[in-house]
Amino acid sequence: MNGSVPRHVAVIMDGNGRWARHRGLPRHAGHLEGMKAVRETVEGACATGVEILTLFAFSTENWKRPNDEIEALMGVLQTFARSERDNLVREGVAVRVLGELDRLDGSSRAAVRRIMDATRGGSRLLLNLLVSYGAREEIARAARELAVQAKDGVLDPEQIDTDTVASALYTGDLPDPDLLIRTSGEFRISNFMLWQLAYSELYITSVYWPDFTREDLFAAILDYQRRDRRFGRIVTG
Ligand code: IPE
Ligand code: IPE
Ligand code: MG
Numbered sequence: 001m002n003g004s005v006p007r008h009v010a011v012i013m014d015g016n017g018r019w020a021r022h023r024g025l026p027r028h029a030g031h032l033e034g035m036k037a038v039r040e041t042v043e044g045a046c047a048t049g050v051e052i053l054t055l056f057a058f059s060t061e062n063w064k065r066p067n068d069e070i071e072a073l074m075g076v077l078q079t080f081a082r083s084e085r086d087n088l089v090r091e092g093v094a095v096r097v098l099g100e101l102d103r104l105d106g107s108s109r110a111a112v113r114r115i116m117d118a119t120r121g122g123s124r125l126l127l128n129l130l131v132s133y134g135a136r137e138e139i140a141r142a143a144r145e146l147a148v149q150a151k152d153g154v155l156d157p158e159q160i161d162t163d164t165v166a167s168a169l170y171t172g173d174l175p176d177p178d179l180l181i182r183t184s185g186e187f188r189i190s191n192f193m194l195w196q197l198a199y200s201e202l203y204i205t206s207v208y209w210p211d212f213t214r215e216d217l218f219a220a221i222l223d224y225q226r227r228d229r230r231f232g233r234i235v236t237g
Contacts, residue, residue: 008052008175009050009178010177010181012182013055013056013057014182017030020033028069030209031072033210034209038084039084040213045217046092052174052177054127058131059192060100060133060137060191061191074104084115093122093126097130098170099131099133128171130193143165176198176200177197179203179220180197185204199229203223
């Protein structure tokens, strides 16, 4: 029992398609409905004092989905950026969008830029949206960056340690997630934050993402507070 509120919560938002199928709706209806769960989770994070919320919105592998589905997901990103902007500014939420953003279409890239610019001053909650993101690609990119620095003579290869690598990731300036939540009952990581999750507590719920509420977030946090985080040590006393 540690009793503390996780400082950084990460979520693999999964199950939009199945949520829609169970209702006889097209998949994009599930993606649209998923925005409500994002709102719930942001409010729940602010209410509990979580400092960083990282949401996996679109993976590198999701580019392999059919075009109409990709367009629907990018449409949801743009709608979210437009419809949530004032709420997020008022709540003091700063949005950062991380991933291979040069793969996005022009209007999605513009929406990303606008929401980041508009919310830059937020100091209550940092909301990271991982879009066109894959952990292996992120690590390869960090390796490339460090290799260039070594080649240019500004980095001594002998000095590269785990902190050097961590700081070259998209999340370089952030603490690792304390708690990872995955919805829709899938027990896998799906190329999400492979480096940063080394010691995160995992919480899997069968709830489909569009049905996820702040109460579900509170339940995950309560479960986290019962965990004994040992980080490889033994418990003394
Ligand atoms: C999550 O829901 C959204 C993304 C992965 C982009 P899915 O679209 O994966 O929904 P399921 O897993 O097919 O139900
Ligand atoms: C993981 O969900 C990616 C996101 C939530 C954005 P997927 O639905 O793409 O993962 P798999 O294919 O079931 O592993
Ligand atoms: Mg899925």
